[in-house]
Amino acid sequence: MKNIYNILSMKETPINHEVVSRKIKESKLHKIGRASIRELLKVVSQIEEETGHKFIRMEMGVPGLDAVKIGVDAEIKALKNGVASKYVNIEGIPEFKNEGQRFVKSFLNIDVHKDGCIPTVGSTSGSFATFMTMGNMTERPFKHLFIDPGFPLHKQQLRALNLNFEGFDIYDYRGDKLKDKLESYLKNGDITSILYSNPNNPSWICFTDKELKIIGELANKYNVIVMEDLAYFGMDFRKDYSIPGEPPYQPTVAQYTDNYILLISSSKAFSYAGQRLGMLLVSDKIFNSKHPKLKQSYNSDIFGQALIYGSLYAINAGTSHSPQYAIAAIYKAVNDKKINYREAVLEYAERAKIMKKLFTDNGFKIVYDKDEDNPIADGFYFTFSYPGFTGEELLEELLYYGISGISLAITGSKRLEGLRACVSLVHKSQFPDLEHRLKKFNKHHPVN
Numbered sequence: 001m002k003n004i005y006n007i008l009s010m011k012e013t014p015i016n017h018e019v020v021s022r023k024i025k026e027s028k029l030h031k032i033g034r035a036s037i038r039e040l041l042k043v044v045s046q047i048e049e050e051t052g053h054k055f056i057r058m059e060m061g062v063p064g065l066d067a068v069k070i071g072v073d074a075e076i077k078a079l080k081n082g083v084a085s086k087y088v089n090i091e092g093i094p095e096f097k098n099e100g101q102r103f104v105k106s107f108l109n110i111d112v113h114k115d116g117c118i119p120t121v122g123s124t125s126g127s128f129a130t131f132m133t134m135g136n137m138t139e140r141p142f143k144h145l146f147i148d149p150g151f152p153l154h155k156q157q158l159r160a161l162n163l164n165f166e167g168f169d170i171y172d173y174r175g176d177k178l179k180d181k182l183e184s185y186l187k188n189g190d191i192t193s194i195l196y197s198n199p200n201n202p203s204w205i206c207f208t209d210k211e212l213k214i215i216g217e218l219a220n221k222y223n224v225i226v227m228e229d230l231a232y233f234g235m236d237f238r239k240d241y242s243i244p245g246e247p248p249y250q251p252t253v254a255q256y257t258d259n260y261i262l263l264i265s266s267s268k269a270f271s272y273a274g275q276r277l278g279m280l281l282v283s284d285k286i287f288n289s290k291h292p293k294l295k296q297s298y299n300s301d302i303f304g305q306a307l308i309y310g311s312l313y314a315i316n317a318g319t320s321h322s323p324q325y326a327i328a329a330i331y332k333a334v335n336d337k338k339i340n341y342r343e344a345v346l347e348y349a350e351r352a353k354i355m356k357k358l359f360t361d362n363g364f365k366i367v368y369d370k371d372e373d374n375p376i377a378d379g380f381y382f383t384f385s386y387p388g389f390t391g392e393e394l395l396e397e398l399l400y401y402g403i404s405g406i407s408l409a410i411t412g413s414k415r416l417e418g419l420r421a422c423v424s425l426v427h428k429s430q431f432p433d434l435e436h437r438l439k440k441f442n443k444h445h446p447v448n
């Protein structure tokens with residue numbers, strides 16, 4: 001047991017030892033270190049309430065900034081104009097499709113037909129509909145591959161649809177090594193699709209152009225669909241991808257293959273999580289591809305038709321008007337260079353830089369620390385460990401020091417010593433507290 005120090009000298013931890021132990025016990029969770037994000041949130045909130053001490057809360061991956069105002073204004077206007085009483089067109093309103101098409105040309109430098117620019121209820125609804133459609137598409141049993149670590153909800157979506165998946169942790173397979181590893185799965189011929197997020201939740205690694213090329217070329221060779229999750233669009237702050245129509249562009253596998261479906265969230269780059277509006281971007285090739293098996297479940301054997309009029313219709317019957325107007329207005333403003341989305345979210349990089357230093361100055365290590373030879377970017381998340389602790393033990397022990405994160409074990413990572421920290425809810429005014437708590441932790445758990 002790693003919390004011997006606490007047992008011997010209960011009074012010394014920043015958060016009252018007795019309260020933390022009792023709340024953990026009362027939660028009836030078998031192991032607090034394995035708790036889901038929501039379960040942890042509940043326990044931490046209870047401890048905060050009883051002790052009156054605010055935690056350094058790093059467990060939730062939610063925006064910590066205000067929504068882009070142009071979006072809110074456009075949404076209010078649309079509602080005042082009476083959209084609330086009307087059913088939506090499932091394909092999306094023209095304003096959204098037009099500006100969405102311009103957005104991907106401006107910031108990814110790719111050309112996609114408007115038909116393939118589809119609004120969804122958050123990007124997660126887009127991935128769910130895609131999985132559902134692909135599950136009904138293949139003659140052979142469906143199997144999906146995750147390049148992990150990743151967003152746990154995607155795995156839950158496949159479980160809910162009763163679809164098979166496997167995955168591997170990219171940690172040991174960066175750069176050229178990715179080719180053989182990926183091919184070892186694809187050569188069996190039973191993988192339909194691959195998904196990864198870039199920048200990556202939870203590790204904040206960013207795939208290099210070399211790696212994206214490997215993925216794209218193998219997708220061509222084995223006729224596999226690549227689902228690229230761009231939930232943190234443009235947020236690799238080492239480069240500025242935010243000038244429309246000018247390089248550098250947000251790196252994407254779409255430069256190397258036409259077998260792509262991109263998931264473009266509005267939640268983080270535009271701080272628009274609550275209104276649940278993402279864009280599912282389906283390449284022309286995939287949109288128009290024909291699959292006879294689709295006819296068993298849908299009215300059409302064309303992928304794009306089945307996706308929109310079969311899956312998305314069945315799930316949501318369309319995406320609310322007003323958030324579509326909001327994101328269409330934001331897309332238009334960034335396409336026209338009226339606003340720069342990056343400037344608002346750059347704040348996360350500043351927080352991460354300082355927080356990572358506070359951790360490493362006090363004996364912690366960054367787990368996913370490199371993109372090939374380069375140090376990873378400072379951004380929305382980082383991962384950390386402490387010598388001698390498993391991730392589960394560390395998560396529990398840090399609660400006594402008023403710090404919360406999530407275990408990498410729930411993300412498909414093999415780095416079981418690690419935790420994920422999200423910087424978004426940690427305000428700069430809390431940094432002195434964080435430093436004090438980390439120093440205490442380090443003092444109580446000396447590293448040899």
Ligand SMILES: Cc1ncc(COP(=O)(O)O)c(C=O)c1O
Binds near residue numbers: 277
């Ligand atoms: C990798 C990843 N994909 C998707 C999402 C969800 O995006 P949305 O809010 O657009 O559904 C998140 C949110 O945390 C994420 O981290």
